[in-house]
Amino acid sequence: MPGYIEDRWFRRGPADPATGKRTREKTARHGQGKRYKVTGIPGVRARSFDRKADADAWKAKAEHESKSGEFIDSRRGQILFRAYVEDEWWPSKSGDPATLTTIKGRVWTHLLPHLGALTLNSIRTPQLRALLKQLESTIGPGTIHEAWGYLSSILQSAVDDERITKNYCKTSKSIKLPTRPPRKARAWSRERVAAVREGLKPRVRIMVDIGVSAGLRQSEVFGLAVEDIDEAKQIIHVRRQVKKVGAKLVFALPKGGKTRTAPAPPELLERLRAHLEEFPAKKVTLPWKDPRPPETDREAKERAPQTFELIVTGAQGGALRRDSFNDREWKPALAAAGVIPPPVQVRQGKDQRAVWKYVEAREEGFHALRHTAASVWLDARESIVSVSNWLGHEDASITLRIYAHMMPEADGRGRDAMDAWLKASS
Template sequence: MAGYIEDRWLKKRPNKETGKRERTALWGKCTRYRVKGIPGVRDRSFDTVADAKAWLAEAQTDARRGDFVDARDGAISLREYVEKHWWPSQVHSAQTLESMRHRIWGQVLPQLGDLALRDIGVAELRKWSADVQRAVASSTAYVAWVYLKAIMQAAVEDKRLYRNPCKGNSSIKPPKKPERKARAWEQDRVDAVREALADRYQIALDLGVGCGLRQGEVFGFSPNDVHGDFVHVERQILMYKSRLYFGPPKGGKERDVPLPNVLAKRLLTHQERFEPIDVTLPWLDPEEPDLAREDRRKVTVPLLVYTGRRGAINRTTWNTKAWKPALADVGVISPLPERQPGEKPSRVWEPSREHGFHVLRHTYASVMLEAGESIVSLAKWLGHSDPAFTLRTYTHFMPQAGARGLSAIEAWLTDLG
């Protein structure tokens, strides 16, 4: 079996005259016993021959199985490993990378970044988990934990760690994934919020609840996307590093969505009042997340929904100045706190994630399912690649299991009677 132990203090062959092994120039100047000769395994030195023999046997076994991990490779700090090895290998859309960077550099590296990979154990993770849950919202803490777990798993696969310390340790209480149940609005609330929106923005709500479009897809909607009795969803407006871009729909999935007749008429009526305007923005290609804004190709699209200044809509500004004021007007959320004498007016609204624009998409799904539409069709219209995800998200909107069949059987038996 490959591998042997070298005594660095004594020459390999004995002196012919004395029969004894003579000292080398390294006598007393370095660690004495060095394990060498295992393919794919770096040499390692030990003070005692017993330690060298034990490590040699273990390394030979692990190398033969392909499981060998050199503990010295785990001496790299978490920050250096992330910045030089893990982060450059991440391939995601520019927006996803921006979100990941915010979580990793914001919640993971400040506390754990200076520790060596091999020094991040149960105690360190327990403290980090407790600290991060006290500092940020549970949803943010959970995402940070997911990224940390992925980084440590990559270190295992890179042969820098024997095992992932984020797995299988019952004494660590990682941040829990927030339970979010998709909620839908009743029609009276939809109508009330629509009425509270400025006239130019009411069609945005119609597209959200009438076609299940995401907010960015509504802002990137063009009348040219209407093809007969369906809408072709091929773009959205994205915000990356506080700048606006056109980009493909989430996951790069273009799709066709049925266009209700009433919504088609509303679209025409809206265009008569607010003529679409051409807007030119760079295209944020997920395959080129690092390409400079000025080097990206420009796309011009006639937009149906735009600001009073005739520009593309920034979702943050729209949510703050249009959407949330409408919610407050109809009592969905609390109004802004009253301004005290000498104070500037507050623009900080209460957290209201469950009442974001996405609730219109949930409402669309609930109406479709209540009407008996299939999960497969709904998944296609929503742009979900896996109908199982659609089912998990919206199963509580489906009619009570067996109710329709029971009614049909009762009617059938009644007819027989």
């Protein structure tokens, strides 16, 4: 049955005896609500309009989209952005708990305060421009790109759920996100490495040796166990990391979800032996990957606590926490080595208590040791594939993108080789 337009204010009356034409009679709802109702289109909910021209246009569009299976009722997009995120999008998210915590932080902090009161179908180019302006006044380019990516994911889910017809994050060509400043990996000098190491407490100094010799990430050093050191083969098995999920610590696979091996030079092995003699390894038990109580037998098996003899632990024998280590161990060592300024006293909290604060030092984080390891390997002309494998990159192209500027010059070897090749073929 094709769609039709119903006049809700008038209906056909009896024929006029004089003219023979049908008369019009006012209905009981004459003058109330919208006059023209489009109805009868298969799979399409009826909709009313004030003007006949609008009803005709919508009827034609709805009939065409209904036949092609592409009709989306715009009224489904009238749900508030906050309601859609909290009731539909977020409950459907799954994956690594730590990643989900990061996503939720970005969405609830940077998107819901600005867009939460808008309906989904009202979030178009003007609203996105206003959002971008607000974000640029409060956060940096990197965080803006992250938040924008999550917003695009939310709107795309709304498209897939047939609540809106278009994701304006993808189609708004006039919106340009701020350029992320390039970050060039920088290696530390031998002197800086030694100075920072000296500034750490003796029980955690071995972390510098592991980071700079084997290229492990900070979280991977936290999770390194005695059983992971293979002295005979001079390798370290990188099998796990210690991650923070919410306020709790867990063991998990290294970044990228895969294990690997890294080289362990004899000097590092010697330092590891000396460290373990002075600070014996401690058994630490943590859940695997997810600290939440399991709801199924499968989750219980996957999240079952595991125990490892960790090489580096906290003063009380527990696993190290990233934020605590950085604030209490790493930054004081950086300041002592002159890498960052000394802390300054500030007042914070309701009671305005005085605390010592260090500057942000992202470029001088533990990751700098990993960059240093890569620079030493590449300077020794180790293959890019080997370096990529040792660092745990997904493929060598990532390693090249990060560390190409550290690779030594060819010293004319390619030119000489080509010259010899040409002479031999002439």
